Amino acid sequence: MLNIYRAIIFMSCLFLLTACGVNQQTKDSQLTLMKTTNPTPFVTDHHKSNKLVKQIEKDVSSFPPIYDVAVVKGKKDTLVVYKVKHLHRFKMKKIEKDVTAKLEKKYPKENFTVSSDYKIFLETVRLNEKMQSKDISEKDAEKRFKEIVKLTKDMK
Amino acid sequence: MASKQKNVTPEQQKYQQLQQKHEKQRPVLKNCIRAFFVGGLICVIGQAISYFYIYFFNFTEQNVGNPTVATMVFLSMILTGFGVYDRLGQFAGAGSAVPVTGFGNAVISAAIEHRTEGFVLGVGGNMFKLAGSVLLFGVFAAFVVALIRTLLSMWGVL
Numbered sequence: 001m002l003n004i005y006r007a008i009i010f011m012s013c014l015f016l017l018t019a020c021g022v023n024q025q026t027k028d029s030q031l032t033l034m035k036t037t038n039p040t041p042f043v044t045d046h047h048k049s050n051k052l053v054k055q056i057e058k059d060v061s062s063f064p065p066i067y068d069v070a071v072v073k074g075k076k077d078t079l080v081v082y083k084v085k086h087l088h089r090f091k092m093k094k095i096e097k098d099v100t101a102k103l104e105k106k107y108p109k110e111n112f113t114v115s116s117d118y119k120i121f122l123e124t125v126r127l128n129e130k131m132q133s134k135d136i137s138e139k140d141a142e143k144r145f146k147e148i149v150k151l152t153k154d155m156k
Numbered sequence: 157m158a159s160k161q162k163n164v165t166p167e168q169q170k171y172q173q174l175q176q177k178h179e180k181q182r183p184v185l186k187n188c189i190r191a192f193f194v195g196g197l198i199c200v201i202g203q204a205i206s207y208f209y210i211y212f213f214n215f216t217e218q219n220v221g222n223p224t225v226a227t228m229v230f231l232s233m234i235l236t237g238f239g240v241y242d243r244l245g246q247f248a249g250a251g252s253a254v255p256v257t258g259f260g261n262a263v264i265s266a267a268i269e270h271r272t273e274g275f276v277l278g279v280g281g282n283m284f285k286l287a288g289s290v291l292l293f294g295v296f297a298a299f300v301v302a303l304i305r306t307l308l309s310m311w312g313v314l
Contacts, residue, residue, distance in 0.1 A: 033207055033210065033211075117216050117217045117218065118210055118216075118217045119210050119214075119215065119216040119217055119220075120216065122210065122211070151214075151216065155216055155218050155219075
């Protein structure tokens with residue numbers, strides 16, 4: 001009998017807590033580690049066209065083991081972040097090597113930073129959201145972008 | 157084994173047969189299922205904690221393992237202190253002992269068991285009675301693997 005009361009109290013608390021979140025809009029960055037978000041590729045400098053980053057995204061997405069790609073171009077560097085399908089995660093280093101080789105061959109003038117880390121992906125999506133909602137200035141976006149690139153280099 | 161069986165007297169043999177007849181069969185499949193689900197649940201909690209550190213702190217996928225392991229060990233130590241983890245251990249067996257939380261349980265349960273013998277010789281001396289061998293094996297295995305890797309990279313294989 002006590003167990004039934006406990007179960008009822010637990011279920012009531014669960015329903016009360018989850019009911020409030022139904023009609024709230026969730027940002028992509030909140031669920032980016034759990035679902036495919038495919039963020040729009042962007043350039044931190046508003047005056048530059050984003051044709052190149054879109055092409056880079058297409059090239060990276062053409063790799064079969066890769067399924068979610070984010071591309072950001074700053075003043076100097078271009079950051080390419082992607083997620084790898086679960087069964088291909090054993091070959092992460094090889095995939096990173098192949099992606100870097102392909103990009104460097106096709107776009108020799110660009111300076112690429114390639115990563116498959118979830119944290120980098122999350123921060124890229126967050127920056128993208130801020131850029132789209134114009135919550136961040138161009139200067140701050142470039143600064144944040146440099147911080148993300150630095151975080152990628154710290155891991156190596 | 158064969159020589160041992162030859163030495164058994166008829167009475168002993170009779171007793172062995174009786175014992176085998178009344179011996180309770182181990183529910184291996186049930187234990188495996190319990191261990192699988194409880195071990196899996198512990199891993200899900202660990203994954204949620206690592207996502208928490210990635211979302212709210214500056215940890216990357218590569219270094220998030222350190223705070224996650226520390227948190228899981230700390231949680232299991234607290235639960236052992238409250239006597240919850242022991243019950244979970246009785247229910248799930250290897251499912252609760254094999255994950256890193258089992259390490260925290262091994263340290264704290266040994267400390268609790270010997271606390272009457274004093275803080276230095278009791279708690280301090282026996283705390284790592286079980287977990288010490290795990291630590292030593294881990295450190296030594298890491299040393300051997302690192303040595304092999306260094307030699308291979310020196311020879312240009314890797």
